[in-house]
Amino acid sequence: xxxxxxxxxxxxxxxxxxxxxxxxxxxxxxxxxxxxxxKALGGTPEQLVQLVKDSGLRGRGxxxxxxxxKWSFMPPNExxxxxxxxxxxxxxxxxxxxxxxxMADPHSLIEGCVIASYAMRSHHCFIYVRGEALHxxxxxVSAVQEAYAAGYLGTxxxxxxxxxxxxxxxxxxxxxxxxxxALLDSLEGLRGQPRLKPPFPAAAGLYAKPTTxxxxxxxxxxxFIVNAGSDWFRSMGREKSPGPKIFSVSGHVERxxxxxxxxxxxxxxxxxxxxxxxxxxxxxxxTPGGSSTPMFTAEHMxxxxxxxxxxxxxSMLGTTAVQVFNETxxxxxxxxxxxxxxxxxxxxxxxxxxxxxxxxAKILERMIAGQGTAEDIDTxxxxxxxxxxxSFCALGDGAVSPIVSGIKYFKDEFLALCQQxxxxxxxRHELAGAR
Amino acid sequence: MDSSPxxxxxxxxxxxxVARYPQSRSALLPxxxxxxxxxxxVSSVGIEFCARQLDIATAEVDAVVTFYTMYKRKPxxxxxxxxxxNTLCAVLGGDSIYAKLREYLGxxxxxxxxxxxxxxPGTPGSITLEHVECxxxxxxxxxxxxxxxxxxxxxxxxxxxxxxxxxSGDKPAPDRGAPLVGFRNAERQLAGFxxxxxxxxxxxSAATETVRGAQLALDRGWTAPVMADxxxxxxxxxx
Numbered sequence: 001x002x003x004x005x006x007x008x009x010x011x012x013x014x015x016x017x018x019x020x021x022x023x024x025x026x027x028x029x030x031x032x033x034x035x036x037x038x039k040a041l042g043g044t045p046e047q048l049v050q051l052v053k054d055s056g057l058r059g060r061g062x063x064x065x066x067x068x069x070k071w072s073f074m075p076p077n078e079x080x081x082x083x084x085x086x087x088x089x090x091x092x093x094x095x096x097x098x099x100x101x102x103m104a105d106p107h108s109l110i111e112g113c114v115i116a117s118y119a120m121r122s123h124h125c126f127i128y129v130r131g132e133a134l135h136x137x138x139x140x141v142s143a144v145q146e147a148y149a150a151g152y153l154g155t156x157x158x159x160x161x162x163x164x165x166x167x168x169x170x171x172x173x174x175x176x177x178x179x180x181x182a183l184l185d186s187l188e189g190l191r192g193q194p195r196l197k198p199p200f201p202a203a204a205g206l207y208a209k210p211t212t213x214x215x216x217x218x219x220x221x222x223x224f225i226v227n228a229g230s231d232w233f234r235s236m237g238r239e240k241s242p243g244p245k246i247f248s249v250s251g252h253v254e255r256x257x258x259x260x261x262x263x264x265x266x267x268x269x270x271x272x273x274x275x276x277x278x279x280x281x282x283x284x285x286x287t288p289g290g291s292s293t294p295m296f297t298a299e300h301m302x303x304x305x306x307x308x309x310x311x312x313x314x315s316m317l318g319t320t321a322v323q324v325f326n327e328t329x330x331x332x333x334x335x336x337x338x339x340x341x342x343x344x345x346x347x348x349x350x351x352x353x354x355x356x357x358x359x360x361a362k363i364l365e366r367m368i369a370g371q372g373t374a375e376d377i378d379t380x381x382x383x384x385x386x387x388x389x390x391s392f393c394a395l396g397d398g399a400v401s402p403i404v405s406g407i408k409y410f411k412d413e414f415l416a417l418c419q420q421x422x423x424x425x426x427x428r429h430e431l432a433g434a435r
Numbered sequence: 436m437d438s439s440p441x442x443x444x445x446x447x448x449x450x451x452x453v454a455r456y457p458q459s460r461s462a463l464l465p466x467x468x469x470x471x472x473x474x475x476x477v478s479s480v481g482i483e484f485c486a487r488q489l490d491i492a493t494a495e496v497d498a499v500v501t502f503y504t505m506y507k508r509k510p511x512x513x514x515x516x517x518x519x520x521n522t523l524c525a526v527l528g529g530d531s532i533y534a535k536l537r538e539y540l541g542x543x544x545x546x547x548x549x550x551x552x553x554x555x556p557g558t559p560g561s562i563t564l565e566h567v568e569c570x571x572x573x574x575x576x577x578x579x580x581x582x583x584x585x586x587x588x589x590x591x592x593x594x595x596x597x598x599x600x601x602x603s604g605d606k607p608a609p610d611r612g613a614p615l616v617g618f619r620n621a622e623r624q625l626a627g628f629x630x631x632x633x634x635x636x637x638x639x640s641a642a643t644e645t646v647r648g649a650q651l652a653l654d655r656g657w658t659a660p661v662m663a664d665x666x667x668x669x670x671x672x673x674x
Contacts, residue, residue: 006660007652007655007657007658007659008655008657009648009651009652009655009657010652010657010658010659010660011648011649011652011657011658011659012659014646014648014649015649015658015659017641017645017646017649018641018646018649018650018653021637022641023636023640039664039667040667042667043667044670046670047667047668047669047670048667050668050670051667051668054668081457090571091568091569091571092569093521093522093523093568093569093573094523094569094573095569095571095573096571096572096573096574096575098571099571099572100640100645103611103640103641104640104641104645104646124457130571131464131468131503131505131583131625132505132517132567132570132571132580132583133571133583134582134583134584134612134613134621134624134625135583135584135585135611135612135613135638135640137624137625138613138624138629138632138635138636138638139636139640141627141629141632142629142632142633142636145632167455167456168627169461169464169465170464170465170468170625170626170627171464171503171505172464172467172468172503172504172505172506173503173504173505173506174502174503174504175568175569186464187461188458188460188461189460189461189462189463189464189489189499190460190499191498191499191502192502192503207457207458224662226667227662227664228662228663228664228665229663229665230668231665232660232662232663232665235660236659236660244659246648247648248573248574249574250523250573250574250576251523251526251527251573251576255644255647256573256574256575256644256647257574257643257644257645257646257647257648258574258644258645258646258647258648258649259647259648259651260648260649260652261648273648273651274647291522321573323522323523323573325526329526334522334526337520337521337522337525338521338522341521341522341568341569344568345568347502
């Protein structure tokens, strides 16, 4: 099948969402549910790892690491217990795909968990779901109970001899726990702070045992790949970024929502699907995959939204959280709001991020209050330079994305905010934060 | 300690949480949700309870409590009202909603502060107001949660009505989630004690926005390529 023959929307993960009570096992079983598990248990773990490698499935949590390769890092023996941990701590600003997925179709995640656990020789899987997602937690707990009762979990699954337990775990409000090693610390009952890598989780993860952490959308894709094969998966999307992807379109568009389209779909196409800009007010800036991905402008409408396309255009695919902002929105204001978020969510472990986000927020607040100077822009870029690549985890890198990209594309707007101050006869050199 | 709210029954539930994990300390986060379900916040008594259950120092529990935003250090109202003021919700009206609710609840006094409670904590109609970061419902913004159930596409007017309803003892129905049962009961569920699960699980979830792509594809006849049942890959023989 050629790329051009693929429809603009390719519902795979979202195809059951319209079914009444799609979260119930009885409905899931009527819609091919758990057929992939039967097939997977008839094969070997090695075959499944190979299949996922062949499919080219890349992590849907933002980083895009090839899932099959990640799985292959797990030791081939079972000298120690192995764990699969699902990162369901969705909270990247703009991102809203995993929670609807788990609410509408929790069994697709559970089935994916059983297959992935089998492939990685794990017998205990944890789903770490953010605490604020209570209804989602409920749906998962219920689905796990149904799966146990039907023999898809527990001992001797479907007569294969394979056994697996799943524990659904509610977090308690901390964006940083979406970072995989912080998530593991949190799951161990600690403050959620990232760990030094190496050792990587596959060597020493949860309880210092071999562990793989995967995103919800990644694992929910696995049953479909098992059923239809890697070529089918690759018939959607692009060569290095294959498959369908849930694009979460939000903000100033006529019909915001979840649109599952092939990887490589552009903003122009997404806007067509979602009814265009709200009230016809022109686009100003947008994020391809959450606030941690450098912003784009109207110039980037035709950038193919896959891992390579977004990176070549100077951003990242992230979580395909497409937040759309029209001309009425002030970029420095939006950047300030995002920076306040990173300041709040910085875990405090490393100095560049803890101190940097604090001062960046203070400078931006001062600027928005009309008391910034042009020099502040250079100061911010200097701070960003000292955070990027120098902080302990990716939160720091994410925190500088809105600032650096905002100044790159909309420096005039920052300068305009400062003009009044620079032109004043007696400049007040009030220190940021000195209140 | 006869006056402790953490009697043998609660201790037994705490141990049920411990049993879910290979190592006991993993039970701390859900156990703190359990503590909040009983006290309406995490007090020093609650911290001591967790420390005892897990045989760790109170300082270790305290360090965890202060790290996570969902653990409240002051007694909360019957309902917790959380307004998203992250950038996207803020631009769509979340900032105005939060400002209005601060004023509205503050009445003649100063505007309500973050995590300020109105009414005697825990009594019917009492409310704790907070602003929160992204709630992962951006296509439905501006969003508010009450006791972690979703109220979508809010306006200043709808948010004010919502608060009025909560204060008068009505239980406005969430757009997505189960019927409201108060902050403490929500916390009990997050600890894994879902007493009404079979009914609650069917609470609504599929907002128009959620299924928009799926609906559009159905209307236009768009589908993913046909799935043929192919065998798993054959691996090269290692011998």
